[in-house]
Each structure stands twice: as structure tokens, then as C-alpha cells.
Amino acid sequence: MLHVLQLFSETEPVWSTAAIIEALDTSRSTGYRYLKTLHEAGLLSAVRNGYYSLGPRIIEMDLQMRLTDPLLLASEGVLEELVDKIGHSALLCTAFRDSVLCVGECRAPQSPANRFRRGQRRPLFQGAISKIILAYLPHHRLKAIYPRQRKEIEDAGLGSTWSEFRATLGKMKKDGYSLTVGEFNPGVYGVAAPILTDQKTSVGSVGVAWDEKERRDVDVEHAVLAVKQAATTISERLLDRQRD
Template sequence: MATDSSGYRERNSTADRALVILGLFTEDRLQISANDVAEALGSARSTAYRYLQTLVAASFLEEAPGGGFRLGIGVLELARLARRGYGLTAIAQPVMRALADEVGETVLLTRLVDDTVVCIERCEGAKQLVRLSYERGSRLPINAGASALTLLAWLPEKEIRELLGRHALQRFTERTLTDVDVLVKRLAEIRTAGYGMTVAEVDPDATGIAAPIFDDSGAVAAALSIVAIRRRVPEDRSELLVNAVRAAAETLSRKLAVVRS
């Protein structure tokens, strides 16, 4: 029993040291030496070299031309598998939960799917008092609401006009835009501002604020939005919500770029 326990502790110690070694690599440090590892581990150079050779044997490191060690094919394979395991929703959920808790409102993640706007995820704040009924998988109007307009705003104008032309644009309230020329102008304003905000365009009692999530090619992959009861978004609070949703969308854009790169 004592031998097994000792071996277990030794395996943990070895794993810890291996993680320390892999953690030495950064954007500015793509190669490491045995001396670097010895210093990081507080060990003799010969001990550090043994750990390096173990990682080389497992393909997590390889000897670099000219000396030193660089990340090996094993790390690249793990990175490939990690990317496959991360869909947009999985990446977005923690950020959405944090945003919903921060602002105390409903947060939606939407995408353009087959020319329609689809809600693919939603989160509500832990202490949210007023809840809005936006279900996952529900389809939202193409011509109204912050999410839809933000998803359209970064498309080429020709594509926008073709897309809107394929739909019977419905009027939900007196504020809903149904004229394509007016919509195109509105979308240009959203693109310049960097976010979309709508008040009573779908629901007379709702305000929406949305920001684009960009993929690694610079295209809009999705929209992140806050939807709130209109009376809960006075002018002095709207700026706070705009800044919060834009910051969260920028975080998701960076995460998505890493996963898709």
C-alpha cells in the first residue's frame, strides 16, 4: 500500500513538472532550453533534461534545429481535438452567463440560418426579476430587433437587399421598419456605431441592444444581445448596457478566433 501511494504521489509530481514545462511556451518564447527548464523547476540540468526527453518521447516536444526544444506534433493534435470540441454555443455560454448576471437581463445569442434569424442560446441573470420568453431555436423577424439588424449590418449592401427582398417584411409596431431603403440606411448607422439598439420595434415593451461577434475571417458569426423591458432601460442606463454587451461580444470574438484559427 505504501509503495502504491508513493508511486501515485510521484506520478502527480511528474505531471505537475510536465505542465510547468509546457507552460514555459508563450507567443514570445517558442523554444526553450534545458537551462530554462532547470531554472523553472529549481532542479539540476540533468533532471530537467530527463523531463524534456520524456515529453519528446510522447511527441509533446521535439528538438528544434539549432538546439533547444519546441512544441511537438502531439500538442498540435490535442489542439485540433480541442477545437472540434468547442462549438460557438459552448464558447459563448460562460460569457453569456457572466453578462446576464452583471446586467440582470436576458441575454441572447443569435445567428443567420437559411436567411432567418435564429436564437441559438439564451441566459438569464441569477437575480433577474423580469424574464422574457425567448426560446432556443425560435426564429426572430429579419427586419426588426437589435439582433437581426446587427446580423445584417456587416453584410454587403447587395446581399442585404437580396435577403430582405426574399421576405415579406412584417410590421410589429409603429416603429418597425419595412422599407428596404430605410433599413439599409439604418444598417449603415449600426455598422458605424458598432452596435444595434432598438426600442419597441418588435415588442412595444422591449428594448434590445446587440453587438456583433466576428470570426477569424472578420465576418459576423453571430450577434450577442441584451433584451430588457423598456422601462428598465432609461437613458442613463443604456450606455452601461451598450458597453457591457460590446465588451462581452469582443471577448467572444477573440475566443472564436483562437478556436477557429
């Protein structure tokens, strides 16, 4: 039933009943039952006869996430401080299935509107903010991910064998950060550091990005230190909350 919600997107915000049933490849009776249940729960809204969009309950749930999500609460003020130090937008992300989801952001003045933002996903193998999460995932998760996405891992330059893959991630863990250039947009630098549990596995990452053409004055070493400190602050706050 929840697969219905995954159909809606920025390019397709409204779906007809017939199109939903066809996309789900289910019977009409099952499709109508799903839509009735989701509509009654507020997860879908009827925009006109036989057509639906995402419903108001999702907005309500998003507010609850903003008010109660431990990762967001632990990052309060940290992203703003990063923007002040680096001069460009800061992002807070977490792993979601085999991808990375942006859960928080602080935009710098005049930041381009098309940059990665809250609610968007990116591949787990591209970009600093994704790769550093990958490097600190538990060993059993990496073992499960590798055979399933071996080609994507090799295409991302992370290694053509399991040993090479582990060695690449080990280097990132030793450094404590990831630095990438041009993996999504030419000339755009990304720096990210992991947010860690008490077991030293990742629950997320924090990072900044800037365009070399726009910001030639950014000191990369300074950016790395600032991002690592931000990640340490968030990690420590999370651990403190767990102890309370």
C-alpha cells in the same frame, strides 16, 4: 423528406400519417417511405398506431450541438457575466436562412417565461439581436435578400430603397451595436452587438433585453458597453479556435 420534420411544432406536436401525406402533397407510397426512413433513423417516434412525434435522435443531436458548436463553446461564461452586469437575460443568436435563431441563453432570476429562447426563430428585420446580424452580413447576401423581402425591410423602417437600406445598416455598423425599443413587446429595450469573423462579417450576435417598467435602473450606455465587450470576447475566442 426532411420537410416532414418541419411540420411538427409546439401547437402541433403529433401528426397522423394521413395528415403528413396530405401536408406534403405527395403519394401514399412516397409518404409511407419517408415515414419509415425517418422512424428507422430515430428522427420520428410512433406515439400510437399511425401517429408520430419527433424522435429521440433529435435530442441526441441537440446534446452534440451543445457539446461541440463553436459558437456555444466560445460563449461559455460570457452570457452569465452579462446577466450579472445588466440584471436581465442574455441571448446568443445566429442567422438561419432569412431569420435569426436563438442558440444560447442565460436567464436572469424571475425572467418571464415567454421571452425569446433557444430553438426559437425571429424575423431578420425586427429586434436588436436580428438587425445587428443583418447589418454585418456579406454584401452578396444583402443583395440577394433585398429584392426578395423589400416590403418587410421597408415595414421594419430599414429603408424604402436599396440606398436607404444600405445607409441604415451602415449606421449600425459604425455604431457597432443595435438598440431597439418595443419592437416585440411595448416598453422592452433590446441591445445587441455582432459576433464577427476575421472578414468582419457576422456569424451571430449577443444581446440583452429588459422591460423599462421592471428595470428602470438600467443604464443604457452601460448595457451597450457590456454587450459590445461580450461580442468582442466571443469573436476573439472563435478566431483563436480557428488558429489552433
